[in-house]
Amino acid sequence: MAIVPLERKPLTxxxxxxxPQIVAGLKTTWKHLVRPxxxxxxxxxxPAIPAGYRGVPTLVKDPHGREKCVSCQLxxxxxxxxxxxxxxxxIALDDPTGHVEKAPQxxxxxxxxxxxxxxxxxxxxxxxxxxxxxxxMTGYTREEMxxxxxxxxxxxGTLPDTxxxxxxxxxxxxxxxxxx
Amino acid sequence: xxxTPKPDLVTVNVDGKEIAVxxxxxxxxAARLVGVDVPYYCxxxxxxxxxxxxMCLIEMGMPAVDPATKAPIMDPATGKQKINWIPRPQIGCxxxxxxxxxxxxxxxxxxxxxxxxxxxxxxxxxxDCPICDQAGECKLQxxxxxxxxxxxxxxxxxxxxxxxxxxxxxxxxxxxRCILCSRCIRFCKEVAKDDVLGFVDRGSYSTLTCYPGKAxxxxxxxxxxxxxxxxxxxxxxFRFKMRVWFLKQxxxxxxxxxxxxxxxxxxxxxxxxxxxxxxxxxxxxxxxPDSGRDxxxxxxxxxxxxxxxxxxxxxxLDEAVNxxxxxxxxxxxxxxxxxxxxxxxxxxxxxxxxxxxxxxxxQLVSRVGQGDGLLISADRNPNVRGALVTGLIKDLPTAKLxxxxxxxDAGKVKAVVVVGEDLAAAGLSATQMxxxxxxxxxxxxNATSTAARVVIPTLTVFEKSGTFVNQQFRIQKxxxxxxxxxxxxxxxxVLARLVAAVGGPILAGELHALWRTLAAExxxxxxxxxxxxxxxxxxxDGTPYAAGPFVETESLHFNPAAKPAVTT
Numbered sequence: 070m071a072i073v074p075l076e077r078k079p080l081t082x083x084x085x086x087x088x089p090q091i092v093a094g095l096k097t098t099w100k101h102l103v104r105p106x107x108x109x110x111x112x113x114x115x116p117a118i119p120a121g122y123r124g125v126p127t128l129v130k131d132p133h134g135r136e137k138c139v140s141c142q143l144x145x146x147x148x149x150x151x152x153x154x155x156x157x158x159x160i161a162l163d164d165p166t167g168h169v170e171k172a173p174q175x176x177x178x179x180x181x182x183x184x185x186x187x188x189x190x191x192x193x194x195x196x197x198x199x200x201x202x203x204x205x206m207t208g209y210t211r212e213e214m215x216x217x218x219x220x221x222x223x224x225x226g227t228l229p230d231t232x233x234x235x236x237x238x239x240x241x242x243x244x245x246x247x248x249x
Numbered sequence: 250x251x252x253t254p255k256p257d258l259v260t261v262n263v264d265g266k267e268i269a270v271x272x273x274x275x276x277x278x279a280a281r282l283v284g285v286d287v288p289y290y291c292x293x294x295x296x297x298x299x300x301x302x303x304m305c306l307i308e309m310g311m312p313a314v315d316p317a318t319k320a321p322i323m324d325p326a327t328g329k330q331k332i333n334w335i336p337r338p339q340i341g342c343x344x345x346x347x348x349x350x351x352x353x354x355x356x357x358x359x360x361x362x363x364x365x366x367x368x369x370x371x372x373x374x375x376x377d378c379p380i381c382d383q384a385g386e387c388k389l390q391x392x393x394x395x396x397x398x399x400x401x402x403x404x405x406x407x408x409x410x411x412x413x414x415x416x417x418x419x420x421x422x423x424x425x426r427c428i429l430c431s432r433c434i435r436f437c438k439e440v441a442k443d444d445v446l447g448f449v450d451r452g453s454y455s456t457l458t459c460y461p462g463k464a465x466x467x468x469x470x471x472x473x474x475x476x477x478x479x480x481x482x483x484x485x486x487f488r489f490k491m492r493v494w495f496l497k498q499x500x501x502x503x504x505x506x507x508x509x510x511x512x513x514x515x516x517x518x519x520x521x522x523x524x525x526x527x528x529x530x531x532x533x534x535x536x537x538p539d540s541g542r543d544x545x546x547x548x549x550x551x552x553x554x555x556x557x558x559x560x561x562x563x564x565x566l567d568e569a570v571n572x573x574x575x576x577x578x579x580x581x582x583x584x585x586x587x588x589x590x591x592x593x594x595x596x597x598x599x600x601x602x603x604x605x606x607x608x609x610x611x612q613l614v615s616r617v618g619q620g621d622g623l624l625i626s627a628d629r630n631p632n633v634r635g636a637l638v639t640g641l642i643k644d645l646p647t648a649k650l651x652x653x654x655x656x657x658d659a660g661k662v663k664a665v666v667v668v669g670e671d672l673a674a675a676g677l678s679a680t681q682m683x684x685x686x687x688x689x690x691x692x693x694x695n696a697t698s699t700a701a702r703v704v705i706p707t708l709t710v711f712e713k714s715g716t717f718v719n720q721q722f723r724i725q726k727x728x729x730x731x732x733x734x735x736x737x738x739x740x741x742x743v744l745a746r747l748v749a750a751v752g753g754p755i756l757a758g759e760l761h762a763l764w765r766t767l768a769a770e771x772x773x774x775x776x777x778x779x780x781x782x783x784x785x786x787x788x789x790d791g792t793p794y795a796a797g798p799f800v801e802t803e804s805l806h807f808n809p810a811a812k813p814a815v816t817t
Contacts, residue, residue, distance in 0.1 A: 141379035142492045159489045162413070170413070171380040171489050194379045238375075246409050246454065 123187045123200040126178055127225030128218070135166050135235070136222065137197035140173035144189035144198055152182035153189060168239050176218040180206045199228065262351040276344040276352055277305055285354055288363065288392045290370075290478045291430035292342035295534045296439060302370075302430050304392065305341035306362040308353040310334035338362050360396075367397040373408040373453055374479075375425040382487065383480030385494040389428065408453055416446075417465035419485050419539055420474060424456050427481035433457070433473035440536060440623075443467040457481065468621065471539045475525055486543070487523045496522055499730035500784060502717050503533075503541035504591060504710050506618075507628040507801060509719030510537040511785075514545065514711055514730040521545040521711060521731055529785050531806055532723065538624050547709055548731065552694040554706035555736035566705070566738060566746075573666075573688045573703045574750025577607060580664035580686065585653055586611045588641050589669040590630025592740070593715025594724065595763050597632070598771070599744035599756065600668055601641040606753025607666075611636075612653065613646035614675045620802045626720055627800040635718040637794050638773050645797055649676035657681045664688070666747075669707070671695040690743060706737045713739060714760055716782065720801045720809075722791030724774075726782045 083089055109116060118124070131137050140157035158174030160167050189198045203224055208214045216224070258269040261276075266283045277287045278294065290302035313322040313331040324331040332351050338359060341352070353359065371393060378384045410424035429448060434457075438444040445463045448455050459465055465473070474482045496515035501524070503510035510533035515523045524545055526537035547553075557564050559572045577584055586604040588597055588611045604611045613636055616629035636642045654677050656662040664686040665672070672682055673696035682700040689701035692709050712733040716726045733739070742758030749755055757763045764779040773789050795810040802809060 139380045140489075141384070142495070143379070146492070146494060157489050157491065168412075169380070241406060241409055242412075244409070 118202040118204070122202060122204075123185050125180065125185075125203040125206055125216070125224060126183065126187075126189055126198055126200050126221075127203070128176060128197055128221040129199055129225040129228045130222065131230045131233070132227060133236070134227070135169070136172055137195050137230075138173050138176065139169060139171045139195055139197070140176070141171075141194060143192045143194065147188045147192045149186060149188065150182040150184050152179045152184075153177070154179070166235070168242060169235050173218060176221055178216045178221065179214065180216060181211060181214045195234075196228075196230070196232075199225065201225065259346050259348045259350075261346045261349075264353060264355055270346050272346060272348075274346040276307065276341040276346065276350075279346050280341070280352070280354065286395075287341045287354055288388075288396055289342055290388055290392075290428060291432060293432050293435075293476055293535075295536075296432060296435045296476075298343050299431050299435060300340045300343045302428065303340060303366050304363065304370075304396075306338040306359060306366070307341040307344070308334060308356055308359060309339045309344060310351040310353075311347075312349040312351075363392075363396040364398045367393050368402070370428050371397070371401065372403055373425065374428070375407065377423075377426065377480070380489075381423075381426065381480040382483045382489065382493075383426075383477070385492060387480060388478035410454075410456055414458075415485070416459050416482070417470050420465050420470050421483050421485050421488060422457060423481050423483065426479050427457050428479055429455050429457070430478060432476045432478070433482055436469075436473055436476060437465070437467075440472070441467050441469040443469075446473075468538045468540055468625070469536060469623065471542055472526070472536045475535070484523065484542075491517060491522045497730075499728050500527060501711065501727040501730060502631065502719075502725050503537055503624075504544065504631040504717070505538070505541045505629060506620075506624075506626045507631055507633060507720040508533065508624050508626050508804060508807070509631060509717055509723065509725055509786075510541060510624050511725065512537055512541065516711075516731050519731045521548060531785060531788075532719065532721070532725075533624055533805065536624060536805075538621075540625070545711060547693070548711055548734070550693060553734060553737075554692060554694055554698060554704065555734055556704075557706065557736070557738070558701075558704040560702055566743070569703050569705050570743070570746045570750050573705075573747055576686050576688065576702060577664055577666065577751050582608065583661060583663040584609050585656065585662045585665045585685075587650070587653070587665060587667045587670050587672070587675075588613050588636060590615065590628075590633040590636060590646065591669055591710075592632065592635075593713075593727075594632065594635040594639055594718060594774075595715050595760060595767065596668065596740050596744060597636045597641045598639040598763070598767055599741060599748060601639055602748045602753055602756060603666060603744060603751065604641075606748055606751045610643075611641050612650060613642055614650065614670045615646040615648050615800075617648060617800050620804060622803065623805050626804055626807075627802060628720065631719070632717040634720070634722055634791070634794070635716070635724075637797070638718055638722075638724075638789060639767075639771060645799065651676060653677065654681050657684055667691070667697050667701070668744075670697070672697045672700075688747075690740065692737070705743055707740045707743065708733045708737050712737070713741075714779070716779070718789065719786075720799070720804075720807055722789045722794075723786040724777065724782065724789055725786035726779065 128138055140155050142155050145153040145155050154177045155173050156175040160172050187200050190200050257272050259272045260267055260269050261279050263280045263283045263285050268283050270279045280287045287305050289305040291299050310332040313333045315322055321330045412423050414422040416422045434446045437446050445460050445465055449458050450456050471484055474484045495517045499514045501512045501514045503512050511527040511529040512524050513527045514521055524542045526535055528535045557569045559569050584607045588600040590613050617627055618629050620627040666688045669691045687701040688703045689698050690705045690707050692707055698704050711730045714729045716724050718724050745756045745758035761779055767774050
């Protein structure tokens with residue numbers, strides 16, 4: 070490849086005074102001074118979370134307050150970083166939700182491991198685990214960064230339900246095999 | 250060289266592939282041999298055929314012959330003998346291989362049949378998979394994926410049936426999930442010989458139930474849970490404990506008697522959740538007793554030993570081995586060694602080496618119960634024959650160590666090495682035990698470990714690998730399923746170090762290396778190594794011991810060579 074020597078053009082008078090450049094710079098500065106603010110004063114002001122946002126995974130209850138998780142452990146199985154740990158357990162027969170038979174004794178999500186991928190929500194056959202709006206998790210120890218069952222329900226709250234699968238099951242059980 | 254088929258072999262044609270199988274082979278098994286999957290629920294290779302699930306439908310045909318002349322009718326299009334196909338599907342499980350049998354499993358008619366059968370089976374199925382313990386090993390799940398329609402057309406109300414029936418102390422029944430295959434009924438009738446189950450009501454209201462006033466309480470009841478193709482019968486112990494897809498399977502041996510039933514230990518992260526039988530057609534078919542399934546609970550028992558003790562104080566393994574070595578050498582000539590019929594072949598070999606180094610002989614303690622004629626024998630030690638093969642003992646053990654007690658009283662024995670046995674249970678009094686220095690190797694606390702000068706905690710059968718020789722003289726291996734509890738020591742290195750500490754030869758404490766010594770020193774084990782020992786075990790020559798007064802009576806796949814000794 071041939072080397073082409075380029076001759077640097079000499080600066081004009083205006084350029085040598087630097088004034089046009091300073092003015093152009095100040096113009097940008099003044100423009101931002103009068104434009105509306107882009108930033109939030111974070112802890113006091115919170116951003117609006119768009120729909121479908123994948124925040125901290127939480128457990129939810131149905132509108133009747135029944136815990137929806139039946140500890141099938143599919144989320145534990147599918148979780149890529151193995152952040153979920155479930156201890157399954159049985160529900161006592163005399164419990165109002167005894168017909169569901171199974172619920173988690175303990176449910177732990179290690180938020181130091183969680184990668185917010187949302188596969189647990191996708192795989193859940195009972196629509197019990199949701200990645201909701203909460204995006205900030207802090208703690209001073211590793212132990213604090215593990216969300217246990219009570220905390221997960223506290224974060225999750227109640228979400229609307231369209232199926233009421235287990236209520237229908239209960240109704241069918243009460244009704245028996247007589248003509249429907 | 251092409252082997253000519255043996256006279257009892259017949260050639261059948263499965264989906265165009267020819268295979269020679271023994272005459273009378275079930276068509277499902279013949280198809281399996283050529284890699285064709287015929288789905289089924291009610292068929293079980295070890296049970297009678299009932300043919301009621303209709304899942305194994307196949308098309309079947311026989312070569313055509315002229316009715317009058319019996320001459321083969323040829324098909325001009327192919328030049329081969331014409332096949333007369335039966336126009337309607339047949340069930341595969343009730344069809345046996347006969348010469349020239351042709352079956353087809355991949356035709357549109359069969360695909361349609363399977364979809365139809367799956368749809369009927371799922372009509373009243375509750376779709377409990379998220380809470381069902383069978384999920385992951387459920388035939389209904391697998392086959393609805395493999396052969397089902399993939400969607401439901403059923404919009405009516407499903408039947409309601411009892412969901413939490415206790416059929417017995419160990420089995421819970423969910424009738425809604427039951428597909429009425431009757432495997433459990435046939436098992437109870439044919440294998441367990443305890444005919445308590447049956448169906449009541451008709452049509453889609455049919456329900457599995459126990460005979461009124463009876464319970465599914467026999468010691469083989471949990472096999473019904475294993476053979477249930479769906480989640481209808483579940484183990485009360487394992488119910489809701491863990492999903493099966495998390496569990497690691499390790500082959501093991503049932504240690505409760507000398508039958509040596511083959512088992513699989515299911516564990517996750519060092520915790521055992523259940524034990525199920527493993528098929529071995531020479532030993533236990535596909536069954537095992539319920540009592541053997543509880544044995545995993547010894548691993549985390551409260552009385553488990555986990556601290557090495559010398560004279561009651563905590564010690565390191567080095568200190569304990571040195572203390573034991575000094576103790577035994579100072580009592581040289583007056584040492585007794587008590588081995589165990591529960592130790593593995595390798596441990597018994599090292600125990601023998603210890604006894605040889607100390608110049609003494611070994612005794613075992615026998616445990617005799619009632620044999621049930623099936624998979625629990627009268628001899629409740631899993632490995633007495635291993636002690637005979639390794640030369641640890643010459644004569645069969647007795648239940649009580651009366652001669653040892655007499656020797657202690659006479660002052661002839663000053664120290665006793667005990668491997669996994671309880672001297673108090675074997676008839677020694679506390680004063681006799683206090684007179685001698687005891688070196689105890691064992692898993693759980695007992696009177697002997699309390700009285701012992703040196704206590705070295707060791708591993709249970711689930712935490713180590715080894716071999717047992719069962720009542721048929723079949724040497725079978727078991728593998729380590731979970732790591733040992735903290736503080737417990739592996740038996741083999743401890744025994745090898747003890748042998749060295751009392752002036753015996755330097756022996757390997759590692760299993761595979763030790764097996765080279767075993768193969769070199771014991772003629773019966775010469776061709777064997779631990780790594781190459783087959784899963785189904787290897788029959789050793791038991792004729793040198795055939796006259797021995799063994800206590801076992803006849804059981805599944807076992808006929809005692811000599812008349813069983815009278816049990817006391």
